[in-house]
Amino acid sequence: MNFKDTYIDAPLYEEDSIIKHYYDAEMPSRYNSNFMLFKHMPTLAEFQYYEQKQLDFHQTHQMKHRRFLFPENQQLPTALLAYIEAQHYVVGSLELYAMLPIEFNGSSFNEEVVIQYVDDALFPSFLAFQYMTDLTYGEIFATEKQHLLKKQFNDSSIQFVVALLDGQIVGSLLLFLTADTVELDSFVIIDSMQRRGIGSTMQQFVMNQHTEQTILLVADGEDTPREMYAKQGYHYCSAWHEIVFVPKE
Template sequence: MKQITFEHIYKLGIIVAENDLYRHYHYPKMLTRYDSNFIEFKTLPPLPEFQEAEVYLREYHLRKGQKHVKFYFPANIKPTGELVAYLIDMGYQVGFLELYAIQPKHFPLVKNNSDIDIQVVTDKSLEALLTLQYKHDLNYGSQFAGQKADLIKRQFEDQNIQQLLAFYKGTPAGYVDVIISNETAEIDNLTVDELYQNKGIGSRLQKYVMESFPEKTVILVADGEDTPREMYKKQNYQYHGFRYETQKVYLD
């Protein structure tokens, strides 16, 4: 397997500013999506330089009516103790992501279950996908859920994104987006409705991806402090590194 890095991960957003220290990504069509509106540091910033970037991004977002700031740090480098202490003191959330990859032939066998049906989303099933995702996205507010619905429709028209919908006994129960590039197929937004968890739906969605793209490296990013990462390890995904992130949401 060739070396997979975070540079292979799809970024939804455009670069609106860049210098030697960072790239600034912005996505005007969905201002509430934190993962599309952020600064990505090229090198680990000393605290004073982070603070300068912090002021810049906060002022930029205020002009756009955005209430958050988010930063990604360089891959495989832990922020300094001084920087972490500052972030915690200022009310930031600090976490890290882990990068995984697998060759489809190494994904374990998945037992067939006639109750589960995986389908590529079509004109006929798009509304079912929208309804299920809207239900889940309401956890982040109605504005976010509405903007996410518009994003799903745009991605439906994107030939480089395949949307999959899982049905359990005929009822929409889960979904995943597959972001397709020349060498990789990225699993993103993998979700199973809580009413249908522990039935093997997540594994069946992944298996469908493996069978659809047998010649590509399948990649994904997992929360470094969440339980799904343990599932990925058991499914033979290989660890390819970590990246720290931090964000803050302002109440005013």
């Protein structure tokens, strides 16, 4: 498995021989919806050209950030990395993990919660739960995200899963589906319910529902609990570098 098997949650705006440019006019504040992905490792001159192109585009569309992804499993060349660091980009990585459902080994489960897909009746409560969660990133982001969730809810290749305790949502999970894979994304559990086996219970629900597909998980390489994933049965597959620049207010 590699990142070509994962879902890019953003519309492709344009493409040439060097980059893919993703842009979502409805989510300008969301970094994951607005970025450039290099098809091959750029030279410093190539990077600077597309850096300026993205800067001009984002300024035109009132976006303050810049974000780039680089080819997976390739190190940034010394000269390029030195330039990136001098420009005060935040350098990070994303890691891809995969497992077969039969390999899942949850450390603990919570029998008090009810796990189910979000249906029409539950969707308003789900939107409210997500809005409160997304307020962490600001009111503008939380409001924009509501439009994205409504669009995703009507997409047959995307499903929402929630954990309910006494009828209230305490956790949520997004699934990107293909014939061969199920990608877990946007895992949220409220602070007061952390470390109570809800995450394992939600994952077990997915494993039971999708027994014939490979389960994928993309995690932040800088903050990845690798030992926990290994104990659960996930296998490391690949990684790619990303950089983000956000000007100080």
